[in-house]
Amino acid sequence: MSTIEEEFIATVSHELRTPLTSIRGFSQTLLNSWDKIKDDDKKKFIGIIEEQSNRLIHLVENILSVSKMNTENQVLKRIDVNNSIKKIIPLIKEQYKEHNYETHFFSNLPEARLDDDKFQQIMTNLLDNASKYSEAGKKVSIITGISNNMIVIKVRDEGVGIKKEDYDKIFKKFSRLENHLTSKTQGNGLGLYITKELVEKMGGTISFESKENEGTTFEIKFPFYNQEDALKCSHMS
Secondary structure (H helix, E strand, O other): OOHHHHHHHHHHHHHHHHHHHHHHHHHHHHHHHHHHOOHHHHHHHHHHHHHHHHHHHHHHHHHHHHHHOOOOOOOOEEEOHHHHHHHHHHHHHHHOOOOEEEEEOOOOOOOEEEOHHHHHHHHHHHHHHHHHOOOOOOEEEEEEEEEOOEEEEEEEEOOOOOOHHHHHHOOOOOOOOOOOOHHHOOOOOOHHHHHHHHHHHOOOEEEEEEEOOOEEEEEEEEEEOOHHHHHHHOOOO
16 A cells, blocks of 8 residues: 555544544433433534534545546536536525625536536535635625636635645645634535546646635636637637
């Protein structure tokens, strides 16, 4: 086993242990002291168990995504990027009810040749990240457009931003940045790593711009489905 694989397993084990320990601890407390615990505390403990269970599910899903990325076949087909994004937004809104979401979709956007499930995973990761690292009530914008024969999708937030010294950590596996929201959010540092891998496997690129305490914009680009679309849109930007 290589050093990289050993480090991966060690990190995964640590990440799994934290939510499992919480779930077991609060479950045992409820089972052993049910009659002695106030109703408000019972609700609080059950809420923690649910929260940690969701964290565990999200972690396992991300780990499975990482393990399958090099072996799973992609189902590439023509997709309407705008429509695909529209399917994701209600799910994110349900999770982050206090955020404001704005869409600015380019009309008559050319189709892209993508795996729709993986594209939706990319957008879910980016929107979840934007929501997670911005305060409640802040705006998250989703913008689509075209540039140099490429479909462009931007996810812009009004969050804490990224320090310049942390730029090289953004797409690294199991990397989480330290800021005042980190302790309040559930995360395992796999979302953006997976996002970058999926984007590049489908022939796209991903980049970001950020200003500390002002917000971050992630931008992904994919080529048009065919050259006819490129010719039609060559005069647009």
